[in-house]
Structure formats: structure tokens, C-alpha cells
Amino acid sequence: MVIGVLALQGAFIEHQKALAACGVASRQVRKPEQLAGIQGLIIPGGESTTMGKLMHRFALFEPLQELGRQGLPIFGTCAGLIMLAKEIAGSNQPRLGLLDIEVERNAFGRQVESFETGLEVPELGQQPLRAVFIRAPYIKRVADNVQVMATYQDKIVLARQHNCLVAAFHPELTDDLRLHRYFLNMIK
Numbered sequence: 001m002v003i004g005v006l007a008l009q010g011a012f013i014e015h016q017k018a019l020a021a022c023g024v025a026s027r028q029v030r031k032p033e034q035l036a037g038i039q040g041l042i043i044p045g046g047e048s049t050t051m052g053k054l055m056h057r058f059a060l061f062e063p064l065q066e067l068g069r070q071g072l073p074i075f076g077t078c079a080g081l082i083m084l085a086k087e088i089a090g091s092n093q094p095r096l097g098l099l100d101i102e103v104e105r106n107a108f109g110r111q112v113e114s115f116e117t118g119l120e121v122p123e124l125g126q127q128p129l130r131a132v133f134i135r136a137p138y139i140k141r142v143a144d145n146v147q148v149m150a151t152y153q154d155k156i157v158l159a160r161q162h163n164c165l166v167a168a169f170h171p172e173l174t175d176d177l178r179l180h181r182y183f184l185n186m187i188k
């Protein structure tokens with residue numbers, strides 16, 4: 001099994017390390033041909049406006065959208081979540097629109113730029129998931145068939161719809177591998 005990690009910018013190395021710790025091979029994706037043969041894709045955190053521009057510049061936008069529509073499992077974290085959303089509040093920046101959710105960017109920014117917390121995620125067991133939020137978005141609206149997997153202060157921060165899993169935080173920055181493992185289980 002090989003998982004593609006979109007490597008245009010942002011925290012892709014950390015995702016590769018987390019996948020390696022799960023015993024899974026990964027490949028950096030910067031060109032459309034590097035999408036061939038991957039069984040899943042991670043879109044990392046970073047800066048979603050920049051990432052959207054680079055997706056177009058590197059001719060990855062349409063291929064990524066097409067693979068997502070065909071059912072390739074995709075895991076988006078932070079800016080990756082924003083890239084996967086159908087709607088971004090107050091913005092028309094490029095997005096793949098694969099999940100029927102609306103996101104609010106930099107949603108915790110005014111109170112605190114970044115923080116770490118323990119999240120209750122029943123899908124992952126009793127122990128709270130350690131989650132690092134960095135200028136994080138949150139999900140303000142979900143369609144009926146979106147599964148809400150965790151909230152923080154009543155805001156949705158982890159969700160799944162069909163083949164797409166999205167987290168507002170950075171699971172690759174802790175050594176808690178449960179969310180990466182959950183994603184890998186979506187592939188089998």
C-alpha cells in the first residue's frame with residue numbers, strides 16, 4: 001500500500017513520518033503522474049489560499065477532484081480540511097468541494113493562535129485524542145450524511161463523509177497515531 005501525501009507546501013513531512021510509524025509507505029505528490037497507484041491521499045495543513053493556487057499551477061486540481069469523486073480515500077487536516085470543503089465562509093478561494101460542509105477559517109484565531117487539547121472521539125476509544133490546533137478552521141455546517149466525529153467547544157472539528165475524512169487540527173504533530181490508523185482502515 002502506498003499513500004500519497006500532497007507536498008506542495010505545509011506539514012507533509014510530518015504526515016509521512018506518522019504513516020511510516022504506522023508501517024505504511026508514502027509518496028510525495030507534486031505532479032499528476034505521482035497520483036498513479038496510490039490507495040489514499042493526505043492533504044496536509046498549511047495555507048489553503050496558497051495551496052489552492054499551487055494545485056492549479058501544478059495541474060493537480062482537476063485530477064485530485066476526479067480521484068475524490070471516484071472514491072479515493074482522502075484525509076485533509078487543517079488547510080487540507082478547507083481544501084476539501086464545498087463552502088468556505090466569506091471566501092471564493094479555490095477548493096475541491098468534495099465534502100458537503102461549510103468551514104470558517106482561522107476560527108479560533110482571535111482567542112488564541114494555537115493550542116493543544118484532548119478531544120473526545122468515541123470512534124477512537126475512550127482515551128481523549130491529543131489535538132494540536134494552529135490557526136485552525138472549524139466546520140459550521142454539515143449535510144445530513146456527514147458523520148460528526150468530534151467537537152471542541154461545540155464546534156465541529158472532525159468529520160467524515162464517504163471517502164473523505166477531515167480534521168481541523170494536526171494529528172501528525174503528536175505521537176498519537178489513532179487517527180492515521182482510522183484513515184488507513186477506511187482504505188481496506
Ligand SMILES: NC(=O)CC[C@H](N)C(=O)O
Pocket residue numbers: 044045046047048049077078079080082105106134135136137
Ligand atoms: N494550520 C493550518 O493548516 C492553518 C490553516 C490556515 N489558517 C488556512 O486558512 O489555510
